[in-house]
Amino acid sequence: MAKLDIHQHVTDTIIAQIEAGTPPWRTPWTGGEGGAAFPLRHNGEAYRGINILMLWATAHERGYNSAHWMTFKQAMELGGMVKKGEKCARSVFYGTFEKAADQTEGKSEDDGKTRIPYAKTNNVFNADQIENLPAEFYITPEQPRDLGTEANAELDAFFTDTGADIISSDEARAYYRPATDKIHMPPIRTFHSVTGYYSTLSHELCHWTGASNRLDRIKKFQNREAYAFEELVAEIGNCLLCLHLGVTPQFDQSAAYIESWLKALKDDKGLIFKAASEAQRAVDFILAATDATEHGEAA
Incomplete structure (x- = not known):
């Protein structure tokens, strides 16, 4: 399977939003989706960096209202189940792994080990794609309100x-x-x-x-x-x-x-x-x- 170019993936996702004509300003009527929310992890921790752009754009494209994203396993741990046929999105996880200093050409730390940064992707789902999660994971779309605006x-x-x-x-x-x-x-x-x-x-x-x-x-x-x-x-x-x-x-x-x-x-x-x-x-x-x-x- 071809390796995912995460930077190209993010760029393509954002460009697709622009080309689709879905800039995120408020509609001039009430009701419907309130717009994609700031992305949060399953535990409420806010995403950072490129994950914000990537998950926000995906939520906006697919019409998700919930702010929460999680892996299949995390959903199960919370008592939920991903709906059949739902497609995942991708988030990026940054970390480091250690190697002995004599095995690498990088700069070693005081303990004689070199810490090498890496990035990997996780397959995540929005809470709107998952059934039976606690109620706080879902956002109810705004209902249309009668503002009394009259026709001309x-x-x-x-x-x-x-x-x-x-x-x-x-x-x-x-x-x-x-x-x-x-x-x-x-x-x-x-x-x-x-x-x-x-x-x-x-x-x-x-x-x-x-x-x-x-x-x-x-x-x-x-x-x-x-x-x-x-x-x-x-x-x-x-x-x-x-x-x-x-x-x-x-x-x-x-x-x-x-x-x-x-x-x-x-x-x-x-x-x-x-x-x-x-x-x-x-x-x-x-x-x-x-x-x-x-x-x-x-x-």
């Missing part, structure tokens, strides 16, 4: 006029699903502000324009680069559409998106111009769709 009738009419199929449920996720050609939104009452709701909806609506029967842009996210580019287009389009509607776009969130995508795509300086052009096409398509609806109603 004029904006609702605009989004309806686009012809997009927009559905809502208690699922605390916002997304466009190409397979069903539907946009899903959490209930507006769970959002911290009306601005956050319509800005999020604008982002998903821009994705909607990329379907094969519209601007034919998405191409089913054939690779990470294509996915990252599509996210960049949608977020720039979100800003353009919000400005058109008189809604303040989430510029702090948009800047974070753009920075991540540019890094993910290896700082392609021409990318921002290509994405802005596609974003403008998406917004033009949306505005044309609503204009056609208005003219149809008038006729």
Whole structure:
């Protein structure tokens, strides 16, 4: 079996998070996962160094809420059992072993022995992958809260006029699903502000324009680069559409998106111009769709 290059493994894990478009800022609605927690060992001791990055990124990617990580054996000692089919993550353990000074070329200690550092990996599982652990090892996801945020009738009419199929449920996720050609939104009452709701909806609506029967842009996210580019287009389009509607776009969130995508795509300086052009096409398509609806109603 090939030896694991732990530094390459960590680098690949972090890059995958950037390319997947999952930067860790707070969502503008309540409910769902609270985000990956600071990694802790089974005994509550905090991880250090590269293990923090590696385990945090893995938890963020897989949607784990618990802070605790442990080996298969440690889970059993705590009365738990790893669920069937679960995949492990890797943590790094640093230590030293001793050799007699005459067996090595290294510097010997006062006792005549040389201490040689080494690193090895442990296969660990998050508590969310393990059954029957004590309750303190689990974190219950935040439940959606009714914040009383109310819809804007004029904006609702605009989004309806686009012809997009927009559905809502208690699922605390916002997304466009190409397979069903539907946009899903959490209930507006769970959002911290009306601005956050319509800005999020604008982002998903821009994705909607990329379907094969519209601007034919998405191409089913054939690779990470294509996915990252599509996210960049949608977020720039979100800003353009919000400005058109008189809604303040989430510029702090948009800047974070753009920075991540540019890094993910290896700082392609021409990318921002290509994405802005596609974003403008998406917004033009949306505005044309609503204009056609208005003219149809008038006729």
